[in-house]
Amino acid sequence: MQPPSRRTLLSLGLLALTAGPLTACTADRTGPAPEVTGPRPDPDAPVRLRAVAASDALLAGYDALPTPPDARAAGLRAENARYRAALAEGLPATAVPSPPVTATPTPTPAADGLAVLERRTAEAHLADLDAAGPSLARLLASVAAAHALHAAVLGAPAPPVTEQTGASPSAAPTATAGTAPVIGATAVVVAVLQNALGAEHAAVYGYGVVGARLPDDPQRTDARTAHAAHQAQRDTWQRLITSLGAAPTPAAGGYQLPFPVASAADATRLAAHLETRLTGVYADLVTVVPTPHRRTAALALRDCALRAHRWGAPDQPFPGISGPAPTATATAG
Missing domain, CATH: 1.20.1260.10 (Ferritin, core subunit, four-helix bundle)
Known part of the structure; x- marks a missing residue:
């Protein structure tokens, strides 16, 4: 997997200065402007956070299976955890919630319900394509395809004809x-x-x-x-x-x-x-x-x-x- 792109965004702010000594001080200043340091905002961060949230909802669905998952479901969950990690890459640790841990919460439907969740997650990623940078869009498209494959493995029918290419x-x-x-x-x-x-x-x-x-x-x-x-x-x-x-x-x-x-x-x-x-x-x-x-x-x-x-x-x-x-x-x- 290729690492996500790093686009930068330069924000310009206007500061209204009052007349008087402060203005004079500014006018007398010579030499180059000080270089702005510190981390710059990642424009892909909101898209990544939404993708992580969608992944967490899907993982919670796997964790809500009424019985311990079989080998197939366990394998799909492990792949989904890998996709979550790829989508969260580059985000500050403080901005990303902890990944779900396998537990035994309220039961939900098994394979058919998981197939619906896989499809829903795929569509969430596709919906954010135009808001993402090129490399992240490529990753979202790939992961969306993987979720469609998961739905097929779980027995979901092919996508509707209106959604075909x-x-x-x-x-x-x-x-x-x-x-x-x-x-x-x-x-x-x-x-x-x-x-x-x-x-x-x-x-x-x-x-x-x-x-x-x-x-x-x-x-x-x-x-x-x-x-x-x-x-x-x-x-x-x-x-x-x-x-x-x-x-x-x-x-x-x-x-x-x-x-x-x-x-x-x-x-x-x-x-x-x-x-x-x-x-x-x-x-x-x-x-x-x-x-x-x-x-x-x-x-x-x-x-x-x-x-x-x-x-x-x-x-x-x-x-x-x-x-x-x-x-x-x-x-x-």
């Missing part, structure tokens, strides 16, 4: 691609969006291979659903890139697969690889994309993590920021 970025202004050079900060955003678009092109191609190697059963249906989701996400990034005045990079003629795909087992492995790779792409995108579109990138990260889990990939403790995955290579054709 692929929605059109309505906040994006329209523009004609190539009307002016893309420079400055916008060029950085476009470059990262082009990278996400390229990864989606590769995923769309890869799922064509996956579907061709699977028998006509529920797995093939899953592959078709994932293929359509990646096409929709691809279209979303194309529209956003166009709105920023750039031309979306077209798909390559073909893509070099990371390994031969000759069987149904190879196909499921490829699907898991594609989704895992994309979690890293979207974790990076959250740090750069304009804030109105952070949620879209974070939901894409979440959905890729959930699909990777469904295809049998090992769950990452911090989806998207646990380490780089191999990439597919485009080929001419």
Whole structure:
């Protein structure tokens, strides 16, 4: 896990001075102004404190299980405690309440109630994306995806269709691609969006291979659903890139697969690889994309993590920021 960013905030205050000796003294002063020392406020502190509070509520839910937790629940609680520690990193010890300690308070519903709490915590983190600095936003998106995975492990159904990625970025202004050079900060955003678009092109191609190697059963249906989701996400990034005045990079003629795909087992492995790779792409995108579109990138990260889990990939403790995955290579054709 990368350490959170440290942004600084310089506050300027105006002091009304009365006329008289104090004014004269100020006017006679020479030399540079004294340097302001001491800790500067962390603008991410309020977001971190809210994230810690949401984590504490979730941990309290685990501690309120009517019976001692089984190995699965104990493992999920331990992961949630790790997320709390990551979100609290950098906060003064006096500002952070003590973490909950496993106890036996009033019983609550077991797995179904915990799944609801996991979903609620994920949504709380997503709601604060635009208020966070880039590095903290990346962490919030990753931890939100992890809570969605926990909910899936606890048996919760997939998120509603309206919450799936692929929605059109309505906040994006329209523009004609190539009307002016893309420079400055916008060029950085476009470059990262082009990278996400390229990864989606590769995923769309890869799922064509996956579907061709699977028998006509529920797995093939899953592959078709994932293929359509990646096409929709691809279209979303194309529209956003166009709105920023750039031309979306077209798909390559073909893509070099990371390994031969000759069987149904190879196909499921490829699907898991594609989704895992994309979690890293979207974790990076959250740090750069304009804030109105952070949620879209974070939901894409979440959905890729959930699909990777469904295809049998090992769950990452911090989806998207646990380490780089191999990439597919485009080929001419």
